Amino acid sequence: MPNLSSARAIAVMLVGIVAAFWLSLPAPAAGKKDAATHVRDRVAAMVAAQAALDILGDMSGGRRMFDRRLAREAQRDLSRQIRAIPSLFRSGGVTPRSRARPAIWQEWDNFTRLSRRAGRAVRALDTRRLNRMRQGLTAVVQACLQCHALYRRPP
Ligand code: HEC
Numbered sequence: 001m002p003n004l005s006s007a008r009a010i011a012v013m014l015v016g017i018v019a020a021f022w023l024s025l026p027a028p029a030a031g032k033k034d035a036a037t038h039v040r041d042r043v044a045a046m047v048a049a050q051a052a053l054d055i056l057g058d059m060s061g062g063r064r065m066f067d068r069r070l071a072r073e074a075q076r077d078l079s080r081q082i083r084a085i086p087s088l089f090r091s092g093g094v095t096p097r098s099r100a101r102p103a104i105w106q107e108w109d110n111f112t113r114l115s116r117r118a119g120r121a122v123r124a125l126d127t128r129r130l131n132r133m134r135q136g137l138t139a140v141v142q143a144c145l146q147c148h149a150l151y152r153r154p155p
Contacts, residue, residue: 033091034093035092035093035094035095036093036095036097038088038091038092038093039093039094039095039097039098039100041088042085042088042089042100043098045081045084045085045088046081048077048081049078049081049082049144052074052075052077052078052081053074053078053137053140053141053144055070055071055074056071056074056075056078056125056127056133056137056140057137057141059071059130059133060130060133060134060137066130068127068128071127071133072127074127075122075125075127078122078140079119079122079123082115082118082119082122083119085112085115085118086111086112086115089104089111092104092105099152099153099154099155100151100152100153101150101151101152101153103150103151104151107150110150111147111151114143114146114147114150114151115147117143117146118140118143118144118147121136121139121140121142121143122140124136124139125137125140
């Protein structure tokens with residue numbers, strides 16, 4: 001049986017070893033996401049953009065009552081999702097489930113130009129008047145499709 005002081009010495013040593021072990025681990029990867037997480041995050045943003053666009057599309061198609069406040073919220077949400085596109089795609093990564101084309105990273109300037117164009121179309125939406133909103137939505141949908149045509153593999 002070790003006496004009390006040697007037991008304490010062992011305990012102190014163990015604490016030291018455990019601390020050294022934790023310190024040697026890489027810091028919890030902030031910003032170091034794996035490819036699957038990148039893909040998940042950007043697809044989640046796109047799906048949120050689609051949901052916001054659907055609200056506006058339903059209002060303009062008469063499938064949902066026009067409501068300025070809700071339209072404005074959907075516009076804000078859509079704008080937020082579109083603004084995030086460059087940062088969500090920058091770190092790259094394609095997985096078998098991803099439909100992103102590698103050309104995105106070869107033609108990065110064009111890709112970000114198309115995302116800015118989509119952002120402008122969203123900001124230009126006049127959500128106070130149904131007629132004006134309906135007209136503006138065409139440009140938004142075209143901007144989505146233009147980027148998809150070049151940079152998203154068809155299903
Ligand atoms: C600058 C390019 C770009 C713009 C602008 C853009 N998208 Fe995308 N979108 C992509 C790419 C690339 C993918 C595939 C991502 C992946 O699978 O990794 C994608 C995926 C999606 C998806 C996921 C499901 C699927 O069909 O692959 C939806 C939904 C979507 N986009 C909706 C929209 C909507 C709605 C807009 C316009 C409001 C929009 N996108 C604007 C590039 C864009």
